[in-house]
Amino acid sequence: MINRIITLLKKDILLEFRQKHTFYGVLLYIASTIFVLYLSIESPDANVWNGLFWTIQLFICVNAVAKSFLQESKGRMLYFYSIASPVEFIVAKMIYNLLLMIVMSLLSLFLFTIFLGNPLQNSLWFIGIVVLGGASISIVFTLMSAIAAKAQQNAALIAILGFPVILPQLLLLMRLSKAAFAEVFRAGAVMHLSFLIMGLDILVIAMAVILFPYLWKD
């Protein structure tokens, strides 16, 4: 089972290297969005910076993860269907999207600090939060992308389906990131929040593994 997950993961990564245009497309999307922000607001304060950062993460994720199911043609899905189980397939997709999103999140963090200044007091903390946040967002949107791929007008549907579902986690992440802006938290509150987000992630993964087999058959 693990072997097959790794094979599927390798296939996705290989595909990414072969079709570089999609990867660069998302990179360009990140760069141009942040550049637009840079032109429209100059050195935002920490609160605005935080809000903008997470909102941009959300849109990047919609763009980066959306293609994970849309790019698979019907014939290829049938092929996967014959060689792998749905659980292996969704787990491979989630791991792949998670890696992709973490890379994208870190890149956008880098661009944010270049263009919009760096209000962070504790950068290491924030990098950790960004990795956690990127992981949470990408897992949720993987399943949303799988659902939306089944419907006809899918790209817009991902945002509609995903935004309300991701909101609780996003609010927790924004709250947690304030720890990196030198806001004083109650003792243990930071750990508490992180565990809550991780708990939600585990819930999402469990739901995805349980529910994906029903999406998969046609």
Add this chain to the structure above:
Amino acid sequence: MLKKNWWKILSLLLLIYTVIAGYLNKVPDLPIIHQSIRNLYFHVCMWFAMMILFIISFVYSIKYLRGFNLRKDIFASNFAAVGTFFGILGYSTGAIWANYTWITDQSQSLGSVLKEPKLIGAAISLLIYGAYFVLRGSFTDMDKRARISAVYNIFAFALLFPSIWIIPRLVGSLHPGAPGSDSGNPALNAQNDLDLGMRLVFYPAVIGWTLLGVWIATLKIRLQLFKDKTLINA
């Protein structure tokens, strides 16, 4: 007839009782809230009814995935629809209530006051079910629509639960039921919030409104089943 429909009559009687007793009984005169405390019989009951209807919808979605019976899908979607309707009513009764009790300073706008964890949770639930109906609308194939929307319903409900019941309890809020408010936790603290007279109206009101919600849903379901008669029996 009476054997089958006793709960509809009960619902009607309880709601008549709620309205009459709710407006006439004696309520504790608390600062700021004063007589608006009577909104408890309407506002809080809307959320109770919504949550119960959503749970029923969630259960029917699971049942659908177990047997792929289209009747179950009709049940799930209609319970979700009526639940959303009650959610909108709950949100609006809450907004009116907040307008008179939470705005202490004239310069405060309602928008700034409504940014509360509990209210965000409520808004999320309405957005989720809005998305659920958009998703349903985007399919033409009935079986596919039923299957995919059942998956979304189950997934969304699993994430809705913490956003309504867990997260608001962890952060400070003006709304009763948060650690920051002085009313204690959980929301309905018997010592502080409700005296005996109010409880005598409140609990029947919850049952009455919930039964009304179920009643509306069953009517919608019967209509839908009648419309799709040929499809379901085929």
